[in-house]
Amino acid sequence: MIVLKDADKLYKGDGFETKAMDHVNLEINNGEFVAVMGKSGSGKSTLLNVIGCMDRLTGGTYILDDTDVSDLGILKLDKLRKQKISFIFQNYELMDHYTIYENIELPLMANGIGSGQRKTKVQEVMERLSIAELKRKYPKQISGGEQQRTAIARALVSGNDYILADEPTGALDEENSGELMKIFKDIHKDGKTIIMVTHDKDIASYADRIIEIKDGKVS
Amino acid sequence: MNTFLFGIFQIFKKPWIFLITVAMMSVGLIVSFYSFIVYDSYHFPTRQAKKVLNYDLDDIYKINFGMHMLGLHSDDFDKLDKLYGQIEDIQGIDYWGSYFVGGNGRADILYVYPSLTGLCDIRTNDNLALAFDYNNMQSGYGIAYVGADLSKVYPVGSKYLDEETGCEYIISGVLKDGSKWLPDDLYGSSAMNMNQALLLDLNYAIAQPENKVFLANASNYLFIGAESDSVKDSLNALLNKLELDVDGIVRLGSLYSSYEKDAMDQAGENYLLPLILLLSALIVSVITARMSVMASKKDYGIMLSNGFHKANIIGIILTENIIKCCCAFLICVLYWAMQRLNMDEFTKTLYKDMFGFRFALFFVILFLMCEFPVRYILKSKPTDLLSRREL
Structure with a gap:
């Protein structure tokens, strides 16, 4: 479960401050498929x-599966994310210089x-996503849809x-976007918690819940 | 995860960056080392001499003849003969005499007084001191020795006609392998490798009046043992008695120190070019290391977002840079190993002496190559490294 309480994120630069998150209160239950919508820069x-532990809050609390992430050190944060x-x-x-197979096995190497064991697991997911024949190819040799399936x-x-997706259909055409969302629904059935950022209402409609964000505030 | 293996994996994935970095580092290091050696080889004869001389530099004296001697007056050479004849009577002088170096196109030739051969450790291949016993010698021939590599060209017992002096010699023995003589001049020439040389009795040659002229350009040494001050006084007295035009008798150690001091005074300009070249090699190493990190920035971001720790990334960068440094230094070492075949003895000595410097330089370069990437990774967030934009 994901819980954000009065979460703030402030970016400071030379003579300016930007509040990217402003007292955000949010709960996402395990197994939910949530879409986060908002304009550019919201x-x-x-x-x-x-949420993905790639950045830290400047205020408030973030609890991930009963662990308060807010004060974790870098090593523990990396471990949690992993x-x-x-x-x-x-x-x-x-990674452009790695084959599709090598790209997929990256988290397992980490x-x-x-x-x-890596071979078995990678083969399994590649067959599930119908990209088994792309094993030895490089990202530049395959289509956008195939690349996104590789990323999935x-x-x-x-x-x-937890699967966090940032505009997963942003670079795809309508047909591939539809295919992708079917895959997401399929993944969701496995019990994964999916949080997807999108500005497309049609894509957001695939989710169980839509969260609107505006000027750093969640409505 | 095994970051070392992954680091090697990364190198194979981007071989061109690796090859360009190694090539540029190698060239920079080779050129800068070469420059150091070339410039250094003229400046520190003491190091060379200490390895070749049989005695301490402060126990060896050199007689500096005055300008008059260089005017080729036969009187002066007769006086020098008398000096050498009477030196035996001075207690404490073990070896004395003159030498000079020539060649016949096939071999170097060391013309030396038998009484001076003990200055350097020149022995026969049976490890015996050289013998210049003329009692059982055929008259009309002088005694000569041949270096280890030329013993088949000038076999023992064969006759040799020296065109320089017009004297004939009999090859009486072979010199020990690895024998060396003092450089002919004190400005950083390499020690003479006697393996490729003939050693001819100079005393025999200058018995001919027309050959005394060779003494004008010869180097003149005395080895003085203990109680050197009293010996020097006796020697000065003898020189005055003979009215020899002598500028002074100098300790070899002092003479070398004065040369090194002159060299050091000029060191600024003489070492400027090697330093610039070395600095360039360092800058190139650092720049290519930074370029390599920036080129792989996205990859590192992807790794961080897929379970890698920052420590893993730093380990991968360190592995890559250590391998690059090792390869560049290995190329340098191999290049110099090939060059050693043509290197003179002094340059070989200098190259060996630079081992400590090279060892330290390896770690300096490695540190400089890793410092920026490590700092960059430590302060970057995964999102900074990826090509993502706020939507």
Whole structure:
């Protein structure tokens, strides 16, 4: 479960301050599929970064599965992220010089999983997402839809409970977007908690709940 | 996870960055080392001499003849002969005489007084002191020795006609492998490798009046043992008695120190170019290391967002940079190993002496290459490294 209480995120620069999150109170239960909607610059990605332990709050509390994340050190934060959270990005964020297989096995390598076990798990997710034949290809050799499915496979392979997706259909056409959302629904059936940032209402409609964010405030 | 193996994996994934970095570092290091050695080799003869001389530098005296001697007056050479003849009577002088170096196109030639051969550790291949016994010698021939590598060209018992002096010699023995003689001049020439040389009795040559002229450019040494001050006084008295035009008798150690002082005074300009080249090599290493990190910035962000710790990323960067440094230094070492075949003895000595410097330089370069990337990764958030924008 994710709980944010009076969460603030303030960015300071040379002579300016931006409040990206302003007293946000939010609860997301395990197994929920939540869409976060808002205009550009409203604080959606900041919210996702904080939930994903990629950034820290400047005020308030963040509790993830009964652990108060707010005061955790860097090492513990990294460990928590590794154990619980997987990411899917708009621009896929695949490593260009690695094959599709190597990109997907990355989280397993981070966890120190042996090569035999890695092979089994990667093969499993690739077949589930119908990208098994792309094993030896490189990201630049495949389509956007296939790249995004690779990113999803990478997010799934470690078996983490929380999947955070930042505009996953942002770079895809309508057909591929629809395909992708079917995959998300499928993942959701496995009991994963999915938090998806989007500015597309049609895409957001696939979620169980929609959270609106405006000027750093959640309504 | 095994960051070392992953670091190697990263290198294979981006081989061009690795190769360019290693190539640029290697070239910079080779050129800067070469410059140091070339400039240094002319400036520190003491180091060279200490390895070759049989005696302490402060126990060896050099006679500096005055300008008059260089005017090739036969009187002066007769006086020098008398000096050497009477030196035996001075207690405490073990070796004395003159030498100079020539060549015949095939071999270097050391023309030396038998009474001076003990200055350096020159022995026969049976490890015996050189013998210049003319009692059982055929008359009309002088005694010569040949270096270990030329013993088949000038076999023992064969005759050798020296074109420089017009004298004929009999090769009486082979010199011990690895024998060396003092450099001909004191400005950083390498020690003479006697393996590739003939050693001819100079005393025999200058018995011919027309050959006394060779003494004008010869180097003149005395080895004086204990109680050197009293010996020097006796020697000065003898020199005055013979009315030899002598500027002074100097300790070899003092003479070398004065040369080094002159060299050090000029060190600023002489070392400027090697320092600039070395600095360039350092800057290139640092810049390419930074470029490598910035080129892999996105990869590091992806790794951080997929379970890698910052410590893993730093381990990967360190592994890459250690391997780059090792490869660059290995190329440098291999290059110099090949060059050693053509290196003179002094340069070889200098190169060996620079081991400590090279060892320290490795760690300096490694530190500089890693300092920025480590700081950058430590202060960056995963989102800073990825190509994401706020939507």
